[in-house]
Amino acid sequence: MQHIVVLSGSGISAESGLPTFRDVGGLWQQYSVYDLASPDGWRADPGLVLEFYNTRRQQARQAQPNLAHKALAELEQYCTVSVITQNIDDLHERAGSSRVLHLHGEINKARSSRNPDLIYSLDEGDIQLGDHCEEGSQLRPHVVWFGESVPELPNAAEICRQADHFLIVGTSLQVYPAAALIHDVPPDVPITVIDPSEDLDVTGARIIRKTACEGVPEWAREIQEKVSPSGPDN
Structure with missing residues (x-):
């Protein structure tokens, strides 16, 4: 074939x-892409990053x-x-x-913030601060951020x-x-x-x-x- x-x-x-990354609009316009999608942004404010991706995940689930x-x-x-x-x-x-x-990466998956081999399906859920992998580290979105390989x-x-x-x-x-x-x-x-x-x-x-x-x-x-x-x- x-x-x-x-x-x-x-x-x-x-x-x-689905809005593109740079067209998400609303309150997210006040932030740079590096605030929301980079290792530095994650270290500075993981709660903000999780909220951003939770919003994007909900939008993706509603799209057809x-x-x-x-x-x-x-x-x-x-x-x-x-x-x-x-x-x-x-x-x-x-x-x-x-x-x-x-x-x-994939918006409907999470992974360990320390061990990239630990990946989890989110089903219908989101990621919150305090959600940990089996090794005890905070879960993060399973996506490639700016500055990552x-x-x-x-x-x-x-x-x-x-x-x-x-x-x-x-x-x-x-x-x-x-x-x-x-x-x-x-x-x-x-x-x-x-x-x-x-x-x-x-x-x-x-x-x-x-x-x-x-x-x-x-x-x-x-x-x-x-x-x-x-x-x-x-």
């Missing part, structure tokens, strides 16, 4: 009503997968589809995608090297090191970018200047017709 690799960013979730998420999930009937996402929500999974790698980056790069088609959607390719993954895609692999911005230009890529909800279903139908014009069983 053809292997479709997707790099998704906040733009795809924004169409489900959109047409773009669903189109990528449905494409699994015809291709192997690997989604590498910069998003910390679970909208890809709830849409039905079965191969999702979260570069920047990206542990999943080598795995993401390996997935990119196995692509037959590479799709970029919902990201302006301004966030590193995720943006550098495009250089791990083999040179003969077609790259498509779906983004409505007139300013975005990626050398050698096909640019579809539409929103994710408009462009992804159309692109997915094109792929489907190429690999299986008569249906998923052919």
Whole structure:
């Protein structure tokens, strides 16, 4: 089967009503991103950081997968589809995608603030001060903060090297090191970018200047017709 690799960013979730990190609005506008999402911010005021991520978690749980998420999930009937996402929500999974790698962590998980190997599902709960791991340290969001390494980056790069088609959607390719993954895609692999911005230009890529909800279903139908014009069983 053809292997479709997707790099998704906040733009795809924004169409489900989720604000991007810098557009959370409200009382959070008075804080810098480093107050809310960095090791220094955590050390200075862990309660504030937990409150911020609890708010974001509630927003993510209320959001629903959109047409773009669903189109990528449905494409699994015809291709192997690997989604590498910069998003910390679970909208890809709830849409039905079965191969999702979260570069920047997952909002619905917590981990030990001392032992990164101790990771816990939050189910419907949140994280409060005084919530400890089994070794006694405070739980923190299972996300990658500014200034931290990206542990999943080598795995993401390996997935990119196995692509037959590479799709970029919902990201302006301004966030590193995720943006550098495009250089791990083999040179003969077609790259498509779906983004409505007139300013975005990626050398050698096909640019579809539409929103994710408009462009992804159309692109997915094109792929489907190429690999299986008569249906998923052919």
